[in-house]
Amino acid sequence: MPTVHRSVVYDWLRHDKKFPHVWCPGCGLGILLGSLVRALAEGGYDKNQVVLVSGIGCSGRLPVYVDVGSVHTTHGRALTFATGIKLAKPALKVIVVMGDGDATAIGGNHLIHAARRNLDLTAIIVNNLTYGMTGGQYSPTTPLGAKATTAPYGHSEPSFDISALTVTAGASFVARSTVYHVTQLDQMLGQAIKKKGFGVVEVLSPCHTNYGRQNRLGSQLEMMKGYKKQAVRMERWDKLSPAEREGRFAVGVLADREYPTFLETYQGAVERALAARREG
């Protein structure tokens, strides 16, 4: 049994906002919202301790519904705003919710540099393989050959692997899950928020309205059943041959390591500067 009851979600919602929320019926963002709130409550965080930052897109609406400090920023710059908030008030827990276009296209530069700097942030990247809000244009994570509004005969570029990208860029914690694996998602969000350093959770979420319709994937039910079929646990993924990995993806914790965070290394530089001033 979970220590925190599921009913905690209702205590963290902003009830003066219009409910039901703006997302399409069956959208994974609602599931992620509940999961995030449960992870925060499980971690014992206070509402005043937490800041949610988001960019533009469907995922940008997420912090609006949670009763914590929230910033809805410009497209792709959610991580830059979050960096400023964290440096100004290091005691706050800053959580950034971005979409795949937000994180890897317009904010791709900020993502790799935030991971390299290893600032104590948590980035939740909702990957629906398309630009859902603007009508289903292809994004950097759209798979090769998939159809999109701007690629009606199939996409001609290979896609980004967000998790592999952030592992290479130097993030402390990288995990991937889907909204279908909701209990696992609760745990991973909790781990990522607790982790000191840059935590990335890539959440695969169905966009049946745009991506699913154009690629004939059916409703969100079929897409979520597809996640169930395609997702392979990390331990099993390592044993699979390249042929078996075709069309599947690994879920689980991809990287969990101890790197010095930006605040620690910066504090070291401050101390060295003060010591140099005292001597000189």
Place this chain on the structure above:
Amino acid sequence: MSAGKAAKKRGKPKSEHSFYPAWCKRCGNCVAFCPRGILVADEWGYPRQQNPERCTACGLCEMLCPDFAITVGYEKPGAMDMTQAAGGESKDFETPKPGSSGSSSISPERLAPAPREEK
């Protein structure tokens, strides 16, 4: 161990479902992913509990509901009985007047069927 035996071992789980029709978008997640198959869609697509005694109170329908429209094992104000069909004859939903509900922890939409005080 079967689910029934497991439930007997740890005592009967609290499996009362509450449902907020005003929040439901009829996406069908709860009906499709109920491991016991006890949730069925009515003619409008709203979920209904068919065999409440078979429920193990796993809470998957609640966690997979993107709209927080269904709860298992506890009741929140404004919910309606799951064993009846949604949009049933007895309860008609009036739109609450803006600013009429005093509590800030409950959405006016959830309070629509039967306004009650929380705590």
